[in-house]
Amino acid sequence: MPFLTRFLLFASVALALGLGSAWRTVSHGFFASTVRFGPWAYWFRQGTADADPYTIAHIARDGTLPITAASAMTFTATRDSAGARLSGDCTYEVRGYPVPALWWNIAAFRADGEVMPNKTGRSSFSSANIITAPDGSFLVRLSPEVQPGNWLPAERGKRVVLRLEILRPLSPDGLLKSGEDILPAITLVECS
């Protein structure tokens, strides 16, 4: 094999592996920096003094300013419970029970963190204003079409990021142990 081919092989492996793995671990996390509960990812050291380099890079890349993980838990979903990427062209049902906490909020954003423009001006629901069913559960519909109840308008043609922020959860350990049962499920209804 000629030298140039070998060098190109070396460079391709180095760049693909180095850049690809860095992008993947900083954007989506891995076992040492994040915990996953179904579609929700939780960076468990964000905002803390012992944040690892991946978490620090993730925060810098996102441009966010998190509250310490000791006081607030922020869960991010870019996919539904079946693993498909969240799209502004589809309707999803986000169904769950309110998390016992001082305050919580569920909001929809574009992938770059901007609020999706919509005529209603609504892009989030919180523990203060979400409509719940008589059994205490809530149902949020994320959709580009008008929906009854808790409607989070989505922007057509855009990827959607859902963030669930929980300030002072009553039982953070319980959330970490059985987050998949406690956190809301995201179910695809239809795409149009």
Place this chain on the structure above:
Amino acid sequence: MGSYPWVFGGVVAGGIIHILCVLGIPALAERDAWSRLSAAMKPNTLVVSDEKSGVGLPFSPPDVVSAYCLFDISERNVIVRSPLSDGPWSLAVSSPSGENFYLVTGADAKKSEARLLLIRRSRLSEESATEKTEEGEDQNIVVSPSETGFIVIRAPLQGESFRAQTLSELKKARCDLQPSEPVVAVVAEPPAPEVKSNGPNAADMQGRSRRHRTR
């Protein structure tokens, strides 16, 4: 056999690139929280995030009104006053890298207003401020691990109709440099006894004085 060492070398080089990328992102990021806010705000000034100010960060829920201050305590301490009108209101202090080293919520606070005195760790030994100001106000003394950082006040809205009221309440918050205190007394130390050749310079000894300041 011929290409295996090159593949192995590529894997090793990939590992090095990975480490350099991850460690380099915070330093090179042009759209991190510090870069975004410092481009739009002056230090030690509190700005409420609204359409007029144009200040804001990504992934900020629209039903939370926020106010930001970039503090700089390299010269003097900073005093922060913030209303904490409701349980979920929070006042957070973070370093430029995003380490949130202090947080108080309305549910924690004994009063509906919090007062913080931000000081540098290196000035801690000479700091005489206490948790009671001369005016009798309570204040929390917060030692910052960095000379600069963020103060963020987050005020979740009860509903959209509360926005104007919450904004007006939030605008009462302040983030100011601590006024420089007047020197009230300069007490000279007694003259040092005369010393001969090997001792310290007598003129230097007599010239030393100690400042007593009140805060």
